Amino acid sequence: MKRTHHCAQLRASDEGKTVVLFGWVSSYRDHGGCVFIDLRDREGVTQLVFDPELAGHGDQPRATHDLARALRSEWVVAVQGVVKGRGANKNSRLPTGEIEVHGFELFVFNKSETPPFEIADSIDTSEEKRLQYRYLDLRRAPLQRTLRVRHRIHQITRRYFDDNGFLELETPVMVKYTPGGARNFLVPSRMNAGKFYALAESPQLFKQLYMVAGFDKYFQIVKCFRDEDLRLDRQPEFTQIDVEMSFVNQDDVFRVMEGLVFGIWKEVLGVDLKELYPSGRFPQMPFDESMAKYGNDKPDVRFDLPHVDITRVVVDHGGGGVPFWKTIADKLSAGDAHRDAVTDIVKALRVPAELAGKMSRAEIEKLEEFVKGMGAKGLARAKVDAEGNWVQSPLAKMITPELRLAINARVEARDGDLVLFQFGRESVVQTVMANLRIHLAKKLGLIPDSGHGGKWKFLWVVNPPLFEYDDERKTWVAAHHAFTRPHDDCIDRLEKDPGKVLCWRYDLVLNGFEIGGGSIRLHDPAVQAKVFRTLGISDEDARSKFGFLLDALKYGAPPHGGIAIGMDRLSMLLSGSESLRDVIPFPKTQRGTDLMTDAPNVVSPEQLAELKIRVVEPPAGA
């Protein structure tokens, strides 16, 4: 038998045809007389009927009917039959619902054990079980759809870049370890005992070498590997749309990527982003503004609830009678509030009365548990009444009326508003407040718990600082990487005031997720030397770490820059999936294991001996 149609293909116009379908038994309903089978393949479902009285095929239908009664879920079968209209019995929920196939010949390719969960659109099964039987999970329609979306994105991406003169070029996966950035997975070299390759965390250096080599416009859909702890939106191996261009500025990069994203949304979702962004451009927000208003560099601007930094007001009032705030005020007014020291800040978040009214006092108190889980010591709060008094607030008794009114004015508090405060170490305050803002938005129904909720808020976050101060090591470190080009008007600050040096780095943010990031690269050896000096990297250090790139940049490197888009996150947001694991065919658990194959695993002593590797602490149970 040769397949003639797939399971989503037949319509009323096919009535009378003799067809052959292949597929999986999705469900069976045995009525003693007729047996109904829903036959499923990757395209859809068609109802089969096995009627012992089917005319015109001799005794065959009776034998086939007996065989059909034995069919069970997920058996793989071939059926030959006649397409018949269903008349009044049609099923409007199925695209093929107006017909059914009356089978007179049936062949079982393979039986199936009873699957551990139903192969249905919506199942109530733990993710653990789904990952263990991933090949069955992938048989379900939602995952089939998601992987098709990924396929479409791949095809659109390749066509887009090809049309725009980009070359798809490969880079090595097994590379030399370079320090800094994400932790690498290491691969031992059998032929060079005691030495290791690193799995590339990104093709960064190689794509820059392509620019030096004159390829001008490069792209690649490429796997990257990072040995860091996992999250909802982080897997140890993931896919990037990696791009690099010569002779471009930041805006050129933005235009290219905006074109790609508009194209993907149009073709995959049928959404015309021009209706939301008529200029064809995504808005841009300075890094500093993002940190001030949202506490991180990937703001979800589908809703408002901005933070207000009230550090200045608190300092001006000497802490306003609040002991913790006085400590901060004393410290900052003493003049050590530089970026090169641990800084304390005070932030407020005003929940407008109409939203605050939705939360009970108990719910508001539960917020404190939430922030404590993130390292906060507590959550100061105040309800503001019509006279501007603070009620239900531990601060109310201590705070001076002057500071209270100054804060009310600063956060524009009105009757019934709830104001939440965080103060202390800047990094903690920012993290806590950023997460609190999202948490509140979900609790208050401003955004759904997961998914886009029909809103697409894109944003370029631009002009971040080139350096960050590392409190523990007491040194400046590169915020992105050491080859990011600083703004020209910042170059004289490289040595005097490194914290104030802004650079040509950018992140593309969608609904609170960083879906891509990149930079214009530093190709001027003189400026590069100054950057290394600020980072405390000696000439010898630089040579041993990045020698091949520094050498390459000496041989006529064009100005260049690029970006990488997280394919998995893009797919996740586009498909409204709850986690990266739903858009990656074979994902890892939070501990980086594969529940299906049981990777990673121990290897034999012989394999280790060949690699000259001795395991110091054998894993438990090994």
Next chain:
RNA sequence: GGGGUGGUAGUUAAGUUGGUUAUAACGCCGGCCUGUCACGCCGGAGGCCGCGGGUUCGAGUCCCGUCCACCCCGCCA
């Protein structure tokens, strides 16, 4: 490394103050049923209560440890 949630039948869950034989739904097996499409009806099987220890006359339930999954912080230039 830290904080939180969960783990009971194939699956998802309930399980009271520690007390007789650990429930239910779906699934599975057998039987009946000619129009179902969440088919229906009758009957049946199915348990290492994650694992180890402790308290107790007695532990799914209380205590300690541990493993696994998920969410978050740290980490991820």
